[in-house]
Amino acid sequence: MSVCFSDRLTQRILATKSVTCVGLDPRRQSLPQGLQPGEGASVADWAAGFETFCTEIIDVVADKVPVVKPQxxxxxxxxxAGMQALHRVIQHAHNKGLLTILDGKRNDIGSTAEAYADAYLGAGEASVWGSDSLTVSPYLGADSLDPFVAQCDRRNAGVFVLVKTSNPGGGMLQDRSSEGQSVYxxxxxxxxxxxxxxxxxxxFGPIGAVVGATYPEQLAExxxxxxxxxxxIPGFGAQGGGAQDVLAGFTSAGLGAVVNSSRHxxxxxxxxxxxxxxGxxxxxDAVAAATDEMNQQLACVFGQ
Ligand SMILES: O=C(O)c1cc(=O)[nH]c(=O)n1[C@@H]1O[C@H](COP(=O)(O)O)[C@@H](O)[C@H]1O
Structure with a gap:
């Protein structure tokens, strides 16, 4: 990849006029009936169902949004079987011109983090996954992030570091203060x-941040x-975040952020x-309509 991740993301946002990220979180019990393999199905049958579900979503949204986020x-x-399905879903997204954020929230001590960085953000035959970007946890410290940053430099990949997460309990650690500064x-x-x-x-650079739509004040800060x-910005829709809550995440040109919605x-x-x-x-068709609706709700970011 010869172009910086943030530039590729920006190009896709401008081309689609959308800041929506469609989260691919297939859940067995919520799959449409036609894709549920039925009683006694094997994990391989379910993996096939997940793959069909996600690739069909990708086909629907490929021209409507810049990026998808497989969880x-x-x-x-x-x-x-599930991991092979995930691999093919990432490939399908790329074949359709979409960027991918693999939501793995990975990390470990530096020497092991190198393996994660190589696994998820490596290139060509060296990587089974080849995602454009990955979510990572910062809780092992700055040296644990270095291998991911190195991979961004080497391969023009991107990462999104958990800064202020959308869940209600995140503050237990993230809001803790010492020396006048909170953890986040x-x-x-x-x-x-x-x-x-x-x-x-x-x-913008390739090292991004995750900040929940459920914390609009902190998002502005x-x-x-x-x-x-x-x-x-996750937490839009099913977790209660709306367009007004995410506005502060954007520059006046409507750049600098993407908003994820999965279940909705x-x-x-x-x-x-x-x-x-x-029905x-x-x-x-419901996926298409919900994507169009979210794009419309967020169109205001371009006219701030
Ligand atoms: O990293 C994430 O994407 C993430 C961070 C966070 O703070 N909150 C959060 O909800 N997410 C993810 O975003 C998705 C939200 O899904 P919905 O609530 O269905 O839109 C899930 O895949 C979560 O794992």
Whole structure:
């Protein structure tokens, strides 16, 4: 890959006029009936169902959004068959021109983190996964992030470091203060340090941050503290975040962030407002409608 991750993301955002990230979180019990393999099905049957589900979603949203975020956990639940499905889902997204954020929230001590970085962000035959970017945890310290940053440099990959997560309990650690600074502020400063020396043409670097839509005040604060970092904003839709909550994450040109929604888009056929209109058999149309709706709700970021 010859172009910086942040520039590739920016190009896709401008081309699609969308800041929506569609989260691929396949859950057995929520799959459309037609894709549920039935009683006594093997994990391989479920993996096939997940793969069909995710690739069909990709086909629907490929021209509507810049990026998709497969959540590794749901594929890992299915063992090797699930991991192979995940691999093919990532490839399918790339074949359709989408960027990928693999949501694995990985990390370990530096020497092991190197293996994670190589596994998920490596290139060609060296990597089974070859994702464009990966979510990573900062809780083993700055040296644990170095291998991921090195991989960003080597391969023009990207990472999103957990800074202020969307869940209610995240504050237990992230809001803790010492020496006048909270943990999330300390992590944000590190992210900015990494990205500020690696800015692409768009003005942002490849080391991004995760900040939940459920914390709009902190999002505004963190946008200011990390002017060089792309922000992945989860928590839109099913977790209660709305367009007004995420506005502060963007620059006046509508750049610098992408907003993830998983359940509200991929299982839109189960939402009352779409269930009657499309029915379960037309779940792909519900995905398209929910994606269009989110794009419309977020169109305001371009006109701030
Ligand atoms: O890293 C993430 O993507 C993430 C971070 C965070 O703070 N909160 C959060 O919800 N996520 C992920 O974003 C997705 C949210 O899914 P929905 O609540 O269904 O939109 C899930 O895959 C979560 O694992």
């Amino acid at each position: 590794a956990a749901f594929f890992e639940q299915l063992g090797p 502020q300390t992590v944000a400063a590190k992210v900015e340090e990494f990205s500020s020396t690696r800015r692409g043409e768009c003005g 963190l946008r200011e503290k990390m002017p060089s970092a792309y922000i992945l 888009i991929i299982f839109a056929h189960r939402r009352p407002e779409y269930a009657d209109k499309f 379960e058999a037309n779940w792909q």
